[in-house]
Amino acid sequence: MAFDSSGITPDGNLGSFGSAFYVNIPGATYNGEPVDVILTAGHNLVQESKKLTENLKIRLPSQELYNIEPKSGAVKVCPAYIEKRVVKNDWGAILIPKGAARANKEDYGFEFNLFYALEGREEQDPIRQLSKSNMYVGGYTSRAQPGHPQLSTLKDMVPSKFRLKYKTDTEQGVSGSPIWGISEKSFTVVGIHTRNDLSTGKGVRLSFDILQQVFEWTKVGYYSRVLRANDRPYFKEGLYLRFTDYADFGLVHLGKDGLNTSFDILPAVSITGEDLQFVFRFIQPAEWSEKRTMLWVHWEPDRNRATLSPTLHPHCLVTIKRNGTQDSLDSPFHLATVEKNMILCLESTNIRHHDHYYGTIESAGLYFEKNSKKENKVLFEKPDA
Numbered sequence: 292m293a294f295d296s297s298g299i300t301p302d303g304n305l306g307s308f309g310s311a312f313y314v315n316i317p318g319a320t321y322n323g324e325p326v327d328v329i330l331t332a333g334h335n336l337v338q339e340s341k342k343l344t345e346n347l348k349i350r351l352p353s354q355e356l357y358n359i360e361p362k363s364g365a366v367k368v369c370p371a372y373i374e375k376r377v378v379k380n381d382w383g384a385i386l387i388p389k390g391a392a393r394a395n396k397e398d399y400g401f402e403f404n405l406f407y408a409l410e411g412r413e414e415q416d417p418i419r420q421l422s423k424s425n426m427y428v429g430g431y432t433s434r435a436q437p438g439h440p441q442l443s444t445l446k447d448m449v450p451s452k453f454r455l456k457y458k459t460d461t462e463q464g465v466s467g468s469p470i471w472g473i474s475e476k477s478f479t480v481v482g483i484h485t486r487n488d489l490s491t492g493k494g495v496r497l498s499f500d501i502l503q504q505v506f507e508w509t510k511v512g513y514y515s516r517v518l519r520a521n522d523r524p525y526f527k528e529g530l531y532l533r534f535t536d537y538a539d540f541g542l543v544h545l546g547k548d549g550l551n552t553s554f555d556i557l558p559a560v561s562i563t564g565e566d567l568q569f570v571f572r573f574i575q576p577a578e579w580s581e582k583r584t585m586l587w588v589h590w591e592p593d594r595n596r597a598t599l600s601p602t603l604h605p606h607c608l609v610t611i612k613r614n615g616t617q618d619s620l621d622s623p624f625h626l627a628t629v630e631k632n633m634i635l636c637l638e639s640t641n642i643r644h645h646d647h648y649y650g651t652i653e654s655a656g657l658y659f660e661k662n663s664k665k666e667n668k669v670l671f672e673k674p675d676a
Contacts, residue, residue: 309335310430310440310468311349311385313393313400314480315561319509321365325389327400328509331467332485332495333372336383341373347385349392351438357392359385367508369501379453381485382495384505401469401480405559405570408481408499409603410452418455418481418496421472422448428459428484428492430468441465445492455482455494470494477562506558513556515574516671517547520637521623529672530637533653534588534599536579541588541597543637543656551576553674554588559608566610568629573599592633592659606630612663623668633659636667 311331319326329349336344343366347359359366365386372380407417414420422445429442443465446458455470461484470482482494495501506512520530520543528546535542535551544550553574560568571588587607589600600607608629613622626635638656660667 308431308464309466310464310484311335312467312469312480313398314505315399315402315563316505316509316511316558317561317567318511319386320511321386321509326365326386326509327389327391327393328505329385329387330469330480330483330497330505331383331385332483333368333381333383334376334485335467336366336385337368337373339376343368349387351392357387359387369504378485378493379495382483382501384508386509399563401471402474402477402561402563403497403502403558404474404479404481404561405499405502405557406603407474407479408497408502410450410496410498416450418450419448421474421479421481422457424472426457426470426472426481428461428465428468428470428494430461430465430484432462432464434462435464440468445470450496453496453498453500455492455496457492457494458490459487459492460490461487461492475562503557511558512569513554513671515553515674516556517550517553517674518571518626518637519670519672520639521668521670522666523639526639526642530639530642530656532597532637532657534573536576536581539598540655541657542653543639543642545642545652547674550674556671559603566612568608568610570603570607570609590628590633590635590659592628592631595658596655597657609635621670623670625663625667626669627663628659633661634663634667635669636660637669 311329314328314330316328319328349357368383369380411417426445427442429440432441435441443459443461449456466485468484469480470484471478471480480497482496484494486493518532523530531544531550533542533544533550533552555572556569557572558567559570573586575582583601586599586601587603589598589604589606610627612625612627636658638658641654641656642652
């Protein structure tokens with residue numbers, strides 16, 4: 292990508308430039324239209340005067356220039372960076388009509404992975420583990436030809452919650468480049484290169500906060516939702532998944548009264564050509580005695596139960612299986628675990644209406660099975676719907 296705030300020179304070159312990259316976020320939209328998501332350094336998009344960069348263009352491998360209009364609202368900068376230009380906030384995004392500026396329509400960009408967005412303890416940090424294999428930064432210098440970015444290997448990676456430090460040699464123009472490695476055979480981005488000081492590179496970690504902000508901008512994911520079993524006419528109040536602070540596992544609860552359970556369902560792993568993988572983040576009720584920063588739903592098909600975990604784990608991953616693109620986002624679906632592809636079911640066998648005389652009606656009625664039966668569909672609802 293090329294950035295120009297001083298016009299095009301007589302020989303057709305751009306006055307100033309930087310790098311950027313596509314990230315694969317299936318279902319991303321802006322103003323109701325499908326978009327491609329481009330990430331870059333914030334200082335490529337906004338000047339110290341807090342004015343957005345003008346004459347913003349993408350230089351394609353064909354040498355064509357694709358114009359970006361900042362006033363359209365499709366140029367986004369980390370809100371905190373506009374106020375204070377510090378490294379951890381030095382990032383931004385550009386949202387353009389899907390396929391408009393991609394040289395290869397089948398190339399959707401780098402994959403993202405929420406596991407690398409969350410900081411781990413020292414040697415256990417997932418980025419530090421990934422860096423044991425080769426990691427790279429690649430972008431456009433004045434000598435690089437469109438479609439052929441300069442690639443540099445990173446060494447001595449030191450990740451923190453919001454930033455990355457590493458040894459590398461880069462040149463002007465590489466700011467905004469992806470910091471990436473190969474995870475599960477996919478080119479996976481974990482950060483954005485921002486600057487280089489005496490062979491020490493600095494970058495923004497593609498953190499949970501950044502991904503969540505991008506998801507909100509592009510209307511991806513489901514926020515503050517309850518999970519309900521579909522099509523149970525005998526239980527018009529609805530059967531819902533509930534977690535309490537007195538039980539070690541999830542329960543099936545009759546009705547929304549006393550449910551007190553909701554989730555953010557967030558994109559977690561993108562793999563081109565495959566279903567987007569999601570995780571359930573539990574929204575903790577205010578009255579819970581022990582508060583955690585984050586709790587994730589951990590699906591356990593072998594034990595027919597779901598639990599809450601402070602650690603994100605591969606068993607937390609699920610896919611949402613709908614009947615093709617004709618289904619709306621509010622239509623029923625099958626929820627399948629990524630590992631073993633088991634379908635979640637909310638069972639009503641042990642729930643009886645007359646039990647309301649004894650108080651809350653709920654039971655350990657969660658289980659998993661292999662077949663995608665119609666009666667096993669679920670749907671998301673808003674807690675107050």
